[in-house]
Amino acid sequence: MSKIVLEHIDKYYGSNHVLRDINLTIEDGDFMTLLGPSGCGKTTTLRVISGLEKPQNGRMTMDGRPIINAEESFFEAPSKRGLNLVFQSYALWPHMTVYNNVAFGLKIKHMPKKELTDCVTNALRVMRIEEYKDRYPNELSGGQQQRVAIARAIATSPKLLLLDEPLSNLDARLRIDMRAELKRLHKETGTTIIYVTHDQVEALTMSTQIALFKEGEISQLDTPLGIYTNPIDLQAADFIGNPRINFVNGTALYDGGELHVKSSLGEYHFPQKDIKLDEECPLNEAFDCVLGIRPETIEISLENEGHKNTVSASVYASQPAGSETLITLTVGDAELLAIQIGLKEYDVNQAVFAVLHPGRMNVYNKATTRLIKYAHTTQP
Amino acid sequence: MEKAKQQQKPFSWVRIKNQVWGVLSNPFNVIVFISLVTLFCLIIIPLFTMVRDTFTVAKAELRQMPGASIGDMTLFYWKYLFATVLGTSVFLPALGRSLMIGFFVTIISMPLGALLAWLMVRSDIPGKKILSMLIIVPYMIPSWCKSLAWLSLFRNQTAGNLGLLAGMGIPVPDWLAYGPIAIILVMSLHYYAFAYIMVSGSLRSINSELEEMGEIQGANKVQILKSITLPLVMPALLSAAIMTISKSIGSYGVAASLGQFTGYQVLSTLLKYFLNGTPQRVGYVISILLIIMASGTIIANQKLIGVRKSYATIGGKGTRSNPMRIGWAKWPLLAFLVIFLFAAMVMPMFALVMESFQLRTGAGYGANNLTLYAWIGVWENRPLPFLAYDGLLKNADFMGALWNTVKLSLIASIITAFCGQFLGYISTRGRGKWYGQLTEQMVFLPYLMPGVAFGAIYFAMFSQPRLGGFIPSLYGTFTLIVLVSVVKHFPFASRSGTASMMQISPELEEAAEIAGASFWRRIGSIVIPLSKSGFVSGLMLAFISITKELDLIAVLMTPTNRTLPYLAFEYSKNMPQGADAIAIVILLFILLCYTVANLFGADVSKSM
Ligand SMILES: Nc1ncnc2c1ncn2[C@@H]1O[C@H](COP(=O)(O)OP(=O)(O)O)[C@@H](O)[C@H]1O
Numbered sequence: 001m002s003k004i005v006l007e008h009i010d011k012y013y014g015s016n017h018v019l020r021d022i023n024l025t026i027e028d029g030d031f032m033t034l035l036g037p038s039g040c041g042k043t044t045t046l047r048v049i050s051g052l053e054k055p056q057n058g059r060m061t062m063d064g065r066p067i068i069n070a071e072e073s074f075f076e077a078p079s080k081r082g083l084n085l086v087f088q089s090y091a092l093w094p095h096m097t098v099y100n101n102v103a104f105g106l107k108i109k110h111m112p113k114k115e116l117t118d119c120v121t122n123a124l125r126v127m128r129i130e131e132y133k134d135r136y137p138n139e140l141s142g143g144q145q146q147r148v149a150i151a152r153a154i155a156t157s158p159k160l161l162l163l164d165e166p167l168s169n170l171d172a173r174l175r176i177d178m179r180a181e182l183k184r185l186h187k188e189t190g191t192t193i194i195y196v197t198h199d200q201v202e203a204l205t206m207s208t209q210i211a212l213f214k215e216g217e218i219s220q221l222d223t224p225l226g227i228y229t230n231p232i233d234l235q236a237a238d239f240i241g242n243p244r245i246n247f248v249n250g251t252a253l254y255d256g257g258e259l260h261v262k263s264s265l266g267e268y269h270f271p272q273k274d275i276k277l278d279e280e281c282p283l284n285e286a287f288d289c290v291l292g293i294r295p296e297t298i299e300i301s302l303e304n305e306g307h308k309n310t311v312s313a314s315v316y317a318s319q320p321a322g323s324e325t326l327i328t329l330t331v332g333d334a335e336l337l338a339i340q341i342g343l344k345e346y347d348v349n350q351a352v353f354a355v356l357h358p359g360r361m362n363v364y365n366k367a368t369t370r371l372i373k374y375a376h377t378t379q380p
Numbered sequence: 381m382e383k384a385k386q387q388q389k390p391f392s393w394v395r396i397k398n399q400v401w402g403v404l405s406n407p408f409n410v411i412v413f414i415s416l417v418t419l420f421c422l423i424i425i426p427l428f429t430m431v432r433d434t435f436t437v438a439k440a441e442l443r444q445m446p447g448a449s450i451g452d453m454t455l456f457y458w459k460y461l462f463a464t465v466l467g468t469s470v471f472l473p474a475l476g477r478s479l480m481i482g483f484f485v486t487i488i489s490m491p492l493g494a495l496l497a498w499l500m501v502r503s504d505i506p507g508k509k510i511l512s513m514l515i516i517v518p519y520m521i522p523s524w525c526k527s528l529a530w531l532s533l534f535r536n537q538t539a540g541n542l543g544l545l546a547g548m549g550i551p552v553p554d555w556l557a558y559g560p561i562a563i564i565l566v567m568s569l570h571y572y573a574f575a576y577i578m579v580s581g582s583l584r585s586i587n588s589e590l591e592e593m594g595e596i597q598g599a600n601k602v603q604i605l606k607s608i609t610l611p612l613v614m615p616a617l618l619s620a621a622i623m624t625i626s627k628s629i630g631s632y633g634v635a636a637s638l639g640q641f642t643g644y645q646v647l648s649t650l651l652k653y654f655l656n657g658t659p660q661r662v663g664y665v666i667s668i669l670l671i672i673m674a675s676g677t678i679i680a681n682q683k684l685i686g687v688r689k690s691y692a693t694i695g696g697k698g699t700r701s702n703p704m705r706i707g708w709a710k711w712p713l714l715a716f717l718v719i720f721l722f723a724a725m726v727m728p729m730f731a732l733v734m735e736s737f738q739l740r741t742g743a744g745y746g747a748n749n750l751t752l753y754a755w756i757g758v759w760e761n762r763p764l765p766f767l768a769y770d771g772l773l774k775n776a777d778f779m780g781a782l783w784n785t786v787k788l789s790l791i792a793s794i795i796t797a798f799c800g801q802f803l804g805y806i807s808t809r810g811r812g813k814w815y816g817q818l819t820e821q822m823v824f825l826p827y828l829m830p831g832v833a834f835g836a837i838y839f840a841m842f843s844q845p846r847l848g849g850f851i852p853s854l855y856g857t858f859t860l861i862v863l864v865s866v867v868k869h870f871p872f873a874s875r876s877g878t879a880s881m882m883q884i885s886p887e888l889e890e891a892a893e894i895a896g897a898s899f900w901r902r903i904g905s906i907v908i909p910l911s912k913s914g915f916v917s918g919l920m921l922a923f924i925s926i927t928k929e930l931d932l933i934a935v936l937m938t939p940t941n942r943t944l945p946y947l948a949f950e951y952s953k954n955m956p957q958g959a960d961a962i963a964i965v966i967l968l969f970i971l972l973c974y975t976v977a978n979l980f981g982a983d984v985s986k987s988m
């Protein structure tokens with residue numbers, strides 16, 4: 001059980017500034033996901049936390065105990081941090097059987113034989129790989145190796161479990177199974193988990209908290225729902241969510257009270273309480289903005305039922321996929337992707353009505369690409 | 381600016397203490413430090429010492445330099461070689477001969493090796509499987525064995541003992557039996573291996589579809605070879621040519637044994653001539669020149685080819701390789717192969733074996749001329765008055781040399797293989813860091829130096845006490861022979877060590893580190909078990925190479941620490957049967973080792 005605090009962590013490789021002033025608090029029992037595209041410093045962060053890399057600046061504590069203090073060149077040894085790490089490559093020792101791979105850390109700790117056997121067997125059982133205990137890693141499938149790697153990490157009952165893209169080498173089916181498995185593991189053991197991934201679906205489905213990385217910085221820290229409804233900038237909005245968010249260009253004017261946005265969808269007036277006031281937002285001056293509209297917030301009806309924000313649209317293409325249907329609409333010169341549950345049939349160029357919900361839209365300042373107006377998770 | 385930010389930290393004793401402790405408490409740092417110091421002492425300092433010695437006065441030359449005292453700065457030795465009649469009259473011809481030999485050996489062995497490689501990899505010549513196994517055998521025969529075999533065929537009255545041809549009444553002139561032609565042919569039959577191994581590697585990486593495409597476009601076989609295959613293997617061929625030049629210029633054993641009866645001196649033999657005589661330090665100067673010539677070509681090669689080399693593997697995705705049909709040409713080519721194998725393998729072996737059983741060399745194989753004297757004879761009962769030694773098995777010299785050889789090969793190869801893994805570990809873990817690069821560069825140096833020149837460096841360094849007696853004179857000791865053998869084999873051993881360490885991802889060790897395993901525990905339970913097979917194959921190849929080594933230790937030999945190759949060289953002067961018998965013993969031993977090494981999966985071509 002542990003609470004981890006990272007403060008002002010800087011990591012350089014030569015002159016390459018890989019981590020830039022990372023500040024992060026991970027509460028006891030969190031499932032914290034570090035999410036970001038490849039090369040943004042997620043693995044480096046994990047290696048700094050585990051002690052395999054030494055940052056040039058910053059501090060780290062676990063439950064108040066100092067672990068890193070770069071000012072004093074103090075770095076606790078990795079093995080004394082009470083954590084364990086699952087590598088992206090799994091890093092299973094090829095010359096040891098599954099049993100010995102899992103038992104290695106416990107043997108190092110000189111655990112009595114009886115207890116050791118129990119611990120290993122328990123870890124193997126939790127990961128459901130007991131029957132493979134006498135095999136060598138190269139005699140296992142990718143998914144099984146993955147389980148061994150996790151079993152090895154949890155056998156020592158670490159207070160903190162670090163996972164580096166553990167599912168990226170698995171095929172799509174296995175990945176979904178393992179997501180459920182990991183989530184269950186987190187619930188059952190209550191261990192604090194830091195999980196690295198570039199897959200936003202994994203992040204959204206598993207985490208309690210997500211730290212969004214961008215070029216060595218944490219650009220946003222929030223719950224999955226928070227990140228999903230209000231991505232901090234255009235890039236994040238584009239990255240998170242599948243199918244992708246719709247962007248519609250418009251012009252905005254902020255008069256100190258309301259934000260007025262004009263676009264091909266019509267004109268909206270957003271109340272001040274939804275405005276993100278700490279962002280750059282010119283006063284009484286028109287500026288370019290971008291509306292962010294999630295596909296699931298767009299309703300489609302065949303009749304105009306008189307909702308306030310109904311626009312007429314035409315079906316460009318529809319893709320029924322069994323459980324859901326993706327419909328591409330054109331509204332004026334804007335193109336919108338909508339999603340509906342179940343199998344729906346639309347004809348190409350069919351005229352329909354789209355019901356929009358401005359309260360659930362994000363507004364971004366086009367110049368800074370930053371979020372300036374929050375969306376609500378439900379229609380107010 | 382960012383760089384500056386990293387460094388702006390206020391001074392703090394605690395930080396200094398933690399930093400020092402962080403460095404010292406990590407055994408890896410300590411190990412890196414120790415090995416850098418060791419490499420520096422074993423490679424850089426001896427080289428530097430020899431260079432410095434060529435510029436300082438030695439005791440032996442005091443008489444020739446009135447007013448000078450020992451240790452004074454002087455250009456005497458350099459001037460002696462370049463600007464005195466005594467020097468230039470031997471040096472310039474030797475230089476010319478070395479260059480000429482290097483040139484012709486390359487001219488002959490390049491096409492030879494390349495043709496063999498192409499036939500074995502890309503053609504549909506019959507019996508390919510067995511032929512490609514046989515083709516590598518001549519390379520396993522040490523080059524000095526080949527010169528013994530040459531002598532046993534071509535020796536004439538000049539050498540005292542006749543060879544096979546002279547014995548049959550065929551007049552063999554000196555210019556054929558000894559000197560440049562003999563040296564060039566024997567070396568070519570040895571160094572073809574560079575071209576063969578490099579070109580066949582390159583050919584194997586070329587997708588045959590590239591050639592087939594040419595065929596579809598309507599090119600004939602010669603056009604395809606000329607405009608598709610040849611350009612693709614060109615980089616490999618050039619590298620091989622450079623290696624061949626560099627090796628043949630520096631080679632000692634062949635030139636020494638084939639030049640000894642007519643006083644034909646090349647640079648490497650001149651080096652030994654001066655080391656054993658005076659002024660000794662002129663030998664050091666020649667050693668420096670040899671090193672510059674050999675390393676210059678290799679470094680130039682790396683600079684020139686380095687970039688272009690990469691395209692040799694373009695299209696190397698497919699391992700699919702359809703042999704090219706060579707039609708009627710296969711028969712003359714097959715005949716050529718058989719002649720090659722006969723000349724390079726069968727004939728030398730035959731000549732050596734038969735001669736070792738002859739009473740008088742060159743006197744035919746009649747029953748009255750066959751004897752086991754060279755093997756089990758006793759000098760007191762010698763059948764002919766001029767036989768100089770006991771037969772091998774009754775001969776204390778041989779037993780001593782055998783024991784020395786076995787002892788040397790075992791001890792040196794174990795140390796070499798161990799150090800190789802160790803250095804490989806440091807270079808792979810330090811890849812991209814200063815100490816990793818420094819290690820790689822220092823380890824690479826002995827590779828650039830011809831064996832005889834490297835021997836001269838150790839001769840210069842250890843033939844007198846150093847550091848005011850702290851390091852005693854090691855000349856004539858077994859330790860020195862072991863040391864020089866180990867260090868000379870560092871490049872090869874650390875390459876094989878690096879290859880086996882590359883297989884062990886650092887994450888395997890990091891996983892153990894997180895589990896709480898100490899550095900030594902990680903080495904013991906992760907690194908050593910996983911590098912075991914690399915260690916064994918490195919050990920075997922080093923063992924073979926050290927067993928047959930002559931050039932490297934030739935200048936360091938004294939009667940008590942002679943090894944078999946050197947003893948064979950000595951015997952070849954006046955007791956060829958004895959030399960042949962020794963060569964046979966070594967050949968059998970080496971073939972046995974190669975077979976065993978092959979069973980363990982070692983790649984013979986890596987021992988070059
Ligand atoms: N050992 C290293 N030496 C130099 N640069 C490195 C090293 N490890 C990572 N980097 C660099 O640091 C950056 C972040 O890498 P990483 O943390 O692995 O990214 P991610 O895991 O998010 O894909 C990359 O630009 C990478 O090139």
Ligand SMILES: [Mg+2]
Pocket residue numbers: 039042043165
């Ligand atoms: Mg990564």
